[in-house]
Structure formats: C-alpha cells, structure tokens
Amino acid sequence: MYTQNESDSLSHNLDENLQKLGSIYDNCFDVVFRSFFMGGHTNAVLVYIEGLSDVKQIENNLLATLMSATKEPLPPKEAIKKNIQLADIKVITTFTDCINNISTGNPVLLVQNEQEGFALGLAKFEKRSIEEPSAESVLRGPRDGFVEDIGVNTSLIRRRITSPKLKMLSMNIGRYTKTKVVIGYIDGIADHTLIEEIKNRLDRIDIDGVLETGYLEELIEDYPASPFPQLMSTERPDVVAANLLEGRFFILVDGTPFVLIAPVSFFSFLQSADDFYNRYINGTAIRLLRFIFIVISIFLPSFYVAVLTYHQEMVPTALLISIASSRENVPFPTLVEALMMEVTFEALREAGLRLPKQVGAAVSIVGALVIGQAAVQAGIVSAPMVIVVALTGIASFMVPRYPLGIALRLLRFPVILLAGTMGLLGIVLSVIMITVHLCKLRSFGVPYLSPIAPMKAKELKDVLIRAPWWMLSKRPHLTGEYNKYRQHLGQKPNSHEGNEK
Known part of the structure; x- marks a missing residue:
C-alpha cells in the first residue's frame, strides 16, 4: 500500500505511478483507469471517478482527440495544450495533487516518461436547481x-x-x-x-x-x-x-x-428581509410586534404559573373565579400542568417537522386541537392553560431565525420552574440572569447586545424600529468602522419637488 512515508512525487515510470494509484484506490469500483495510446505512439492513462466527471465529454471529445492527435514529435505537454480545447488544465507533480483532483472530479492524465500529470477541468455532478428557500x-x-x-x-x-x-x-x-x-x-x-x-x-x-x-x-x-x-x-x-x-x-x-x-448581534436574528424590502412604516410595525411576542413566548407561561400559585390577588375577582372553576377537577398543580402542556406542544411541533410536508402541518394542528380538547374534557388540564400554551406557541413562530427560536423555547422551561418555586421573584431573577449572560456574549469580539449594550444611540435606528433608507447613512460602528458611510447625506426626498415642477 502507498503510504505518506513514500515519495510523494510522480515517477517517470507510468506503471509505477499506476501501481501506487491502484493501491490507494483499492476496491473502489467507481475509479476508472482508461489506457490508450496518445498520438499513436505514446502510452497514457486517464484516471477519473465515474459520477464526478463528465464522462460524455471524456468519451466524445477528450479521448478521441488525444488518440487521433498529430504524430509530430511534440512533447506531451505541448501536444496536450495544442489538441485539448479546455480552459482548465493544470500541471501536477505530486500524488497528493493527483488524488485531490481525482477526488474532486477532475480527471488526471498520466503519460509515459513524464514526471508530470495533467488535471483536466471536467468535473460534473448532479446538483439541485436554484429555488426559493x-x-x-x-x-x-x-x-x-x-x-x-x-x-x-x-x-x-x-x-x-x-x-x-x-x-x-x-x-x-x-x-x-x-x-x-x-x-x-x-x-x-x-x-x-x-x-x-x-x-x-x-x-x-x-x-x-x-x-x-x-x-x-x-x-x-x-x-x-x-x-x-x-x-x-x-x-x-x-x-x-x-x-x-x-x-x-x-x-x-x-x-x-x-x-x-x-x-x-442578538438583534440580527430578529430582523427579516421583508423589513427592508417593504416600506419602513410597515417594517417598524412588524418589528415592534415581533419584539412584543418574543417576550410573550418566553414569559407568558411562567407569569401565569407565578400569578396563580403565589399572587392570586393580582387577578380580577371575576377572572379568578372563572379560572378556579375551570381548574376544579384538575389534579395537578399549575407548575406541573404548564410543564406537561409545554412538553406536549414541543413534541407535536417536532413531530410536524419530521413528518412528510404533505401531512406534517395537518398532523401537528389536528393533534394539538384533539389532544387539547380531550385533555380539558378529561380534567387533566384546564382550558386557560391550553389558551396560554397555544398563544405562547404562536408567539414563538414570530422569531425569523430558527436557531434563536429554539434557544428561546429551551429557556422557557427553566423560567417556568423558577416562577413555580419563587413566584414573580423567580421571573425577575430569570430576566437578570438572561440579561447578564447576553451582556457577556461576544461574536468575534462584537458585543452580543450591541448597539444597546454598549449604548450607541445613533445606531438604534435599525434595532427596535426600521428607519427609512435615507436615514441609514452609516454602517454599524463595530463592523463598519473602517468605512463608515454607505451613502451620501441628504438623500431624503423633497416633498415639494413635484409641486414646484
């Protein structure tokens, strides 16, 4: 077998080169060695992997051209450049380059009495067409x-x-x-x-x-x-x-x-492409709505658990009586009820993602409705808890980026546990802990909560709101410091220009 301890340079002897390549690609049925006489007198071998190289062009153009090449006494390098009409032909001198090119789909041509090989740019493999994500x-x-x-x-x-x-x-x-x-x-x-x-x-x-x-x-x-x-x-x-x-x-x-x-930054994950392609008023409204529902997705179940467990005096009397009557037959405390429903909802959502697209959405929606209704009728959970969990699930879909969305969903469980054991104090403690953690994070040296921490008031135009393009004249300070201005100042349209004309 060929090892890295042996010489990596190609040999003048074609048989020796083929022996080493054969030992490397031992039992590889898709590696093809095509032997032929180049120009009628020079022994040559073309090595490629079937499925990664353009076999049709190899058969119809490359091999036919080389075998019918002129018999003039030209060196192989000159003969190849003269007869092969390819834009990408590389000269290689080592087995490492030879193997790398073969593995990436570029056929390698080895010629007798030449210590150089020729990598031909004929890589071709199936690929998916361009479509909308x-x-x-x-x-x-x-x-x-x-x-x-x-x-x-x-x-x-x-x-x-x-x-x-x-x-x-x-x-x-x-x-x-x-x-x-x-x-x-x-x-x-x-x-x-x-x-x-x-x-x-x-x-x-x-x-x-x-x-x-x-x-x-x-x-x-x-x-x-x-x-x-x-x-x-x-x-x-x-x-x-x-x-x-x-x-x-x-x-x-x-x-x-x-x-x-x-x-x-954290706010990069809360921005959608639609925010910048639609009018800035619409983008600002959607972005503010997104921030509100992100807070709801994290803290609504924990707030419900904390209030019903420790702070019933905060609930209006009529609403408290309605909730108490709906919980009359529920055998579990509010904390256990919330955890059961949240885990069930996350399981349904994950099942919907793994099922085929044609049935995934239907199964997740129907499953949530059927299980929720059956659980309420059986007295396992209360109707208000089903409403809270459903609203929380809808709010979590407002996060544009899935990696941040799943991080917020995971945080919901420890926040519920803190709320169930310490009440509103636990929620406040969780807010402090999450904020401190976010302040500690860096993304390649950039603070995770920038431009809020550290505060850059002039850059808040693209955080909670989406300012119009004529106001976004500067790049973000921490990433565009060396080329601050993205456009000239004074780009605001003149509202009186049309009337003057």
Whole structure:
C-alpha cells in the first residue's frame, strides 16, 4: 500500500505511478483507469471517478482527440495544450495533487516518461436547481436561494456584489472529506484583523470531515456552552450581500446551502428581509410586534404559573373565579400542568417537522386541537392553560431565525420552574440572569447586545424600529468602522419637488 512515508512525487515510470494509484484506490469500483495510446505512439492513462466527471465529454471529445492527435514529435505537454480545447488544465507533480483532483472530479492524465500529470477541468455532478428557500420565504424580494454546489453559491453572491473588492479565500478542511470552505468579505469595509482571526480559527480545526456549516459553527464560536447562536445561518444570497455591505464576512461550505455570517448581534436574528424590502412604516410595525411576542413566548407561561400559585390577588375577582372553576377537577398543580402542556406542544411541533410536508402541518394542528380538547374534557388540564400554551406557541413562530427560536423555547422551561418555586421573584431573577449572560456574549469580539449594550444611540435606528433608507447613512460602528458611510447625506426626498415642477 502507498503510504505518506513514500515519495510523494510522480515517477517517470507510468506503471509505477499506476501501481501506487491502484493501491490507494483499492476496491473502489467507481475509479476508472482508461489506457490508450496518445498520438499513436505514446502510452497514457486517464484516471477519473465515474459520477464526478463528465464522462460524455471524456468519451466524445477528450479521448478521441488525444488518440487521433498529430504524430509530430511534440512533447506531451505541448501536444496536450495544442489538441485539448479546455480552459482548465493544470500541471501536477505530486500524488497528493493527483488524488485531490481525482477526488474532486477532475480527471488526471498520466503519460509515459513524464514526471508530470495533467488535471483536466471536467468535473460534473448532479446538483439541485436554484429555488426559493422554504424556511426564509419573503413577500417581496428575490426568490433565489443557495444550493449544495459551492461554485453556484459564489456566483449568486457575485451577481449582487460585482466589485473586485469582494474577496474570497478558499481552503480545505477535513482529513477525509477535504471539504472546500470559502471565506468572503469586502476589502475596504471589513476589518482585516477580523478576517485574520477567522482564518486562524479555521486553520486550527483538525477533524475527520466537515459535512455541514454546523460542524464549523461549533468549532469557531466564542461561547460554545451558550444556547444563543453566535453565527447566523441563511440560505438567501441577498441576506449575505446585505451583511457584507455592513462589514461582516461569510463562510461557504461545499455540500450545503446554508451560509454562516459573522459577527452578529442578538438583534440580527430578529430582523427579516421583508423589513427592508417593504416600506419602513410597515417594517417598524412588524418589528415592534415581533419584539412584543418574543417576550410573550418566553414569559407568558411562567407569569401565569407565578400569578396563580403565589399572587392570586393580582387577578380580577371575576377572572379568578372563572379560572378556579375551570381548574376544579384538575389534579395537578399549575407548575406541573404548564410543564406537561409545554412538553406536549414541543413534541407535536417536532413531530410536524419530521413528518412528510404533505401531512406534517395537518398532523401537528389536528393533534394539538384533539389532544387539547380531550385533555380539558378529561380534567387533566384546564382550558386557560391550553389558551396560554397555544398563544405562547404562536408567539414563538414570530422569531425569523430558527436557531434563536429554539434557544428561546429551551429557556422557557427553566423560567417556568423558577416562577413555580419563587413566584414573580423567580421571573425577575430569570430576566437578570438572561440579561447578564447576553451582556457577556461576544461574536468575534462584537458585543452580543450591541448597539444597546454598549449604548450607541445613533445606531438604534435599525434595532427596535426600521428607519427609512435615507436615514441609514452609516454602517454599524463595530463592523463598519473602517468605512463608515454607505451613502451620501441628504438623500431624503423633497416633498415639494413635484409641486414646484
């Protein structure tokens, strides 16, 4: 068997090269060795993996051209360049380059008495067509999304940012997968110290394989024990382009449509593409509604448990009597009742996600209705608790980003436990603990609660509200410090201009 201790350079002897390649690809039925005579007198072998290379072009163009090549006494390198009409032909000298090209779909041509091989750019494999991401659909905006091919993904980004300032750095991560990873940023906007930091973090990774961006996310984030995501994932090229223009970088991984963006803040996960494509008044109203319902999704069940367990005097008498009568036959305390319903609702939601799309939504909705009604009639839970849990579930769907949504859903359970054991004091304590934790978090050095902590009053125009574009003249301070202005001042339309004309 060929080992790393042996010489890595290709040999003049074609048989010796083939013997080493044969030992490397032992029992690999899809690795093809095509022997032929190039130009009628030179022995040559083409090595490729069936399914990764364009076999039709190899058969009809490449082999036919090489076998019928001129018999003029030209060196193989000159003969190949003269007869093969390909834009991508690389000269390789080592077995490592040979194996890497074969594994990525580029056929390698080895010629007798030549210590160099030729990697031919004929990689081709099946890929999904470009379509709108189902998890990030918008009412107004582009309908294209990333796919599993990294070449297509980079082209989707370059279609939106055509400047040569858009830089992309490529590397391979994974001992066995050799997964291609691309770091992208805009030179002149992004901080070069930040780019060096992400390159160093990726260079430190030593793992068998990388199959998705989630592998890298857990290996490069600042606080891996935190439930809150510190890198944002998206399938939308327009979202990546918008974040690049604010001084952030992205990470593409071959084989997945999800792209990582950093550095981000807590409020980055609460922004939707629709906020910026629709009128700013509509975007502001939806964003404020989103913040209100996010608070409801975390604290409504715990507030209900705390009030009914320890602070009944806060409830109006008529409402208290109605709730008490509905709980008359319930054998469980409010805390246990809330936990049972929350766990059941989360199980139904997860089951709906795992079932086929045609039946998943119907099963989750019908299951929630049937189980809720049956549980109330059986006296296991009360009707007000079903209403609270249903309202909480609806509120949790207001979070635009799934990673933040599941983090908030997980936080709901310890908050309920604190409320059930300490009342409103437990809720206040949970708010303090969550706030302190969020203040400690960093995403590649950027405070997680920026621009609120630390406070940057001028940047609040794109946090709780969505200011009109003519007011968003500056980039975020912590990511766009080296190129502050994204547009000229004075872009506000003149309301009297039309009347004057």
